[in-house]
Amino acid sequence: MAAPLRRREEMISQPVTPHVPAKRKQKKRAPKIFTKGEYMLMIFFFSIVAGFAIMMLNTQATITATNKDIQAIESKIEETKKENTDLSIQVSELSTYDRIWEKAKELGLEFEKQNVKVVPGQ
Numbered sequence: 330m331a332a333p334l335r336r337r338e339e340m341i342s343q344p345v346t347p348h349v350p351a352k353r354k355q356k357k358r359a360p361k362i363f364t365k366g367e368y369m370l371m372i373f374f375f376s377i378v379a380g381f382a383i384m385m386l387n388t389q390a391t392i393t394a395t396n397k398d399i400q401a402i403e404s405k406i407e408e409t410k411k412e413n414t415d416l417s418i419q420v421s422e423l424s425t426y427d428r429i430w431e432k433a434k435e436l437g438l439e440f441e442k443q444n445v446k447v448v449p450g451q
Contacts, residue, residue: 363371
């Protein structure tokens with residue numbers, strides 16, 4: 330039996346060089362602008378600013394809701410004033426002497442001078 334044929338590239342030997350890992354070049358870091366303490370102060374400052382902004386928005390929303398309620402109450406007051414005016418006009422119309430005299434006649438009441446008493450007053 331014949332030996333298996335080898336490829337020509339395998340037969341040419343290449344020099345063996347030991348594998349040496351390449352040294353990694355350390356990246357140069359940019360100089361730090363702020364220290365950790367300054368970062369903490371900035372975070373604290375921005376947290377305070379954000380908290381105040383949220384408080385202002387909440388206050389504005391409360392003011393808007395209160396103004397809306399005030400306007401609703403004012404409109405109810407105006408309606409009640411109009412209703413009171415209408416009712417006072419009705420009272421003045423219904424309390425005229427002629428109307429009272431007619432109602433008295435309808436109910437069978439008669440005017441007798443000896444039964445009339447004058448009351449000093451208003």
